[in-house]
Amino acid sequence: MIKTQYRELHCSSPRYWGGLASLAFIILVGLGAAFHMEHNGHFVTGMSNQIVWGLPHVFAIFLIVAASGALNVASIGSVFGGPMYKPLGRFSGLLAIGLLAGGLVVLLLDLGRPDRLIVAMTTYNFKSIFAWNIILYTGFFTIVGLYLWTMMDRKFEQYKRPVGFAAFFWRIALTTGTGSIFGFLVAREAYDAAIMAPMFIIMSFSYGLAFFIITLISAYWWAGRTIGDLRLAKLKNLLGVFVGAVLYFALVYHLTNLYVTQHHGVERFILLDGGIYTNMFWIGQVLIGGVIPLFLLYSPAFTTSRFALSIASLLVLIGGFFQVYVIVIGGQAYPMNLFPGKEVLESSFYDGVVASYTPTTAEALLGIAGIAIAMTLVAVGSRMLRVLPESLEDPAEGECA
Amino acid sequence: MSCNSDQPDMNRRGFLGKTVVAATAAVVAPGIMLTVAKASSEEGASSAVRWGMLIDTNKCADGCSACVDACNKENGIDLMQRPEGQADEMWNAQRPQWVRKVKLRDKQTGEVSNLPMMCQHCEHPPCVDVCPTGASFKRADGIVMVDRHTCIGCRYCMMACPYKARSFIHQDVAEQLTGAPRGKGCVESCNLCAGRIDAGNSTTACQDACNRDGHQAILFGDLKNPDSEIAKALKTESSHQIRADLELNTGVRYTNI
Numbered sequence A: 001m002i003k004t005q006y007r008e009l010h011c012s013s014p015r016y017w018g019g020l021a022s023l024a025f026i027i028l029v030g031l032g033a034a035f036h037m038e039h040n041g042h043f044v045t046g047m048s049n050q051i052v053w054g055l056p057h058v059f060a061i062f063l064i065v066a067a068s069g070a071l072n073v074a075s076i077g078s079v080f081g082g083p084m085y086k087p088l089g090r091f092s093g094l095l096a097i098g099l100l101a102g103g104l105v106v107l108l109l110d111l112g113r114p115d116r117l118i119v120a121m122t123t124y125n126f127k128s129i130f131a132w133n134i135i136l137y138t139g140f141f142t143i144v145g146l147y148l149w150t151m152m153d154r155k156f157e158q159y160k161r162p163v164g165f166a167a168f169f170w171r172i173a174l175t176t177g178t179g180s181i182f183g184f185l186v187a188r189e190a191y192d193a194a195i196m197a198p199m200f201i202i203m204s205f206s207y208g209l210a211f212f213i214i215t216l217i218s219a220y221w222w223a224g225r226t227i228g229d230l231r232l233a234k235l236k237n238l239l240g241v242f243v244g245a246v247l248y249f250a251l252v253y254h255l256t257n258l259y260v261t262q263h264h265g266v267e268r269f270i271l272l273d274g275g276i277y278t279n280m281f282w283i284g285q286v287l288i289g290g291v292i293p294l295f296l297l298y299s300p301a302f303t304t305s306r307f308a309l310s311i312a313s314l315l316v317l318i319g320g321f322f323q324v325y326v327i328v329i330g331g332q333a334y335p336m337n338l339f340p341g342k343e344v345l346e347s348s349f350y351d352g353v354v355a356s357y358t359p360t361t362a363e364a365l366l367g368i369a370g371i372a373i374a375m376t377l378v379a380v381g382s383r384m385l386r387v388l389p390e391s392l393e394d395p396a397e398g399e400c401a
Numbered sequence B: 001m002s003c004n005s006d007q008p009d010m011n012r013r014g015f016l017g018k019t020v021v022a023a024t025a026a027v028v029a030p031g032i033m034l035t036v037a038k039a040s041s042e043e044g045a046s047s048a049v050r051w052g053m054l055i056d057t058n059k060c061a062d063g064c065s066a067c068v069d070a071c072n073k074e075n076g077i078d079l080m081q082r083p084e085g086q087a088d089e090m091w092n093a094q095r096p097q098w099v100r101k102v103k104l105r106d107k108q109t110g111e112v113s114n115l116p117m118m119c120q121h122c123e124h125p126p127c128v129d130v131c132p133t134g135a136s137f138k139r140a141d142g143i144v145m146v147d148r149h150t151c152i153g154c155r156y157c158m159m160a161c162p163y164k165a166r167s168f169i170h171q172d173v174a175e176q177l178t179g180a181p182r183g184k185g186c187v188e189s190c191n192l193c194a195g196r197i198d199a200g201n202s203t204t205a206c207q208d209a210c211n212r213d214g215h216q217a218i219l220f221g222d223l224k225n226p227d228s229e230i231a232k233a234l235k236t237e238s239s240h241q242i243r244a245d246l247e248l249n250t251g252v253r254y255t256n257i
């Protein structure tokens, strides 16, 4: 049995430093945008008292959800003992930490008072799922950090499985917690569904794996190392299953909502006449994020095409982004029904009408900086730590790598 | 609908003595210092009362905005400046509105009604449940408000409030009243004129304004005191909570909608 050799990511300097410099630039621009929004106040954004969570929240939630899913590969490797996945465990842990950090930075910088971070970290209202999320996020860093350690340090090898299990459950809790943020908003029809939490878990599997595949392929291209076809085929099949599952859950979510008469309005809004949100749902989430990737993943024409796999993963991410957008923004845009049986003739506060929201460039820049932060952490991490196997060539017949 | 089903518990008056005794016992233990602090801060926020409002939509006049104007003045909202060049639509979506006028038409009968809409001072406030830092809180006397020193501006409370009663401060605050502190990046909402009430007043600014204009649509008072005007009115008239299905037991009630 050949032991997997891990080595720091070394590649030709211009390629590495050039890439890092561009990431740093994106981050700087994003921080500038955040400063602009904080300095002037949120009036320079498209957000208002009607759409209180805007584009930054879409990015943040997307990244946080993806983070927990990115850990999946490690879980499959050490918790469920999948030999093909095992050598990928370390990288999966690093990516999970990176994505979560990126998402949290965006979330933090979009607060009205980011300077009060210390208040958020020290004053807890334990009834609040948001406060629990802060604990879940901090714990995630710790546990995944430990998990990485046990994977990397022989001396602690025996703790790998228990810590792996802990990380696995923690991650499920984290995604459930993120999904529950919406579950608690009983008055908003779009969120009033028990399926929200499991749907977030399956979304996390899909986005996390898509991120994983893209960063893995890029890292190996960067470093000029090779990945075996068989291993990629495994990841590819898994992605196909997850993408299908996300579509299935979306279907169940909308069907159950259609079953509840009071929710017909919001369903009509998302599925039929919600304008931009309807388009995002059908074109973004279903077509770009579901149907096309499934075709790319399963069509015999692309069986071994790495390009098709990368494009499919990218589309899954784009579609996933739209999905989160429809959930977060679309769910707020649809008016709350305060007065059943009445129509609102006049209100200075947009009661009864669909709220409008046009995100500004600054909001987008902050969100993109979140992704860049995640990628930078991964790039720096894999340069400094031994997370990437020297070679990911397929194991020889009958052998477990 | 029976007028009793929505009634808060009216028989708590006898608890006053016991509450005071219990409160004293609880604070004496940790030491004298705390007793002093507690006594001064808890004054005016006793659980023996529950402040609430009863709004008669029949009396609320079409096109009148006396309550809104009075609230804006009382709480320094009118001191907020519209950012230069901002369109009406965005300004209306971003400026704080503690109370707003809503005009409704019944889809079946065509009946038109007007009402002021504000924080309903829920007994089980979702905004308080979700607030991560505890900045959003309910006083012992039922008033729900935001502690602007611990609010981090996450806006989760705004997502959770079923009545869209909260406003986020989107811009710098140049001028403000000492009695109504305000800060960019924090959330605020109607506090039933807590400052006035604590100072011993028995009416809110909106009620005064409505009365001054001769409409008498707003009645403020102690829901727990069976002798109060509001408690008597609630006993005799059939009143409604908006979105009663959420079972938040709101402190603000409406008749004739």
Ligand code: SF4
Binding pocket: B118, B119, B120, B121, B122, B125, B126, B127, B128, B144, B160, B161, B162, B163, B164, B165, B166, B189
């Ligand atoms: S009406 Fe809204 S802001 Fe007021 S107490 Fe209820 S949930 Fe909180």
Ligand code: SF4
Binding pocket: B130, B131, B132, B133, B134, B135, B136, B146, B150, B151, B152, B153, B154, B155, B156, B157, B158, B186, B187
């Ligand atoms: S915006 Fe302020 S009051 Fe509202 S939930 Fe967040 S911290 Fe609490």
